[in-house]
Amino acid sequence: MTLAMDLMNYALIAAFVVIGLCQMMAMIRVVIGPSTGDRILALDTMVVNAIGLIVLMGIAQGTRVYFEVSLIIAMLGFVSTVAYARFVLRGDIIE
Structure with missing residues (x-):
């Protein structure tokens, strides 16, 4: 049993x-991205990576609160990416 726990810790x-x-x-891609589209995509990737880190934190600590937080951040990340892309393409968010 300790071998499995050690492997889990190493995997985490x-x-x-x-x-x-x-x-x-x-x-780095956000800072040096050649175009605005690349920067938007990098920001969305950062949201996905943050969600992954939060889920890993939940696994490491053994609590379920982090999973609910990751769902909320995923929804906010999607909405903010769409809003930012619309702002870049059209110049306004609300029509």
Whole structure:
């Protein structure tokens, strides 16, 4: 049983590292993105990575609160990405 728990801990650490690296690469794309579309896509990727980090935190701590928080952030991230894309394309959000 301890071997399975050790493997789970190593897998969680590896997942934190990989998603953290992905988050940093997306931040770099936001800063040096050649176009506005690339920056919007990088921001959306950062939201997805943040959701992944929150879910991993919930798994590591063994609580369900983080999963509900990740659902709320996913909804807000989708709405904000759509609003930002509409603003860039049309110049206004509300018609």
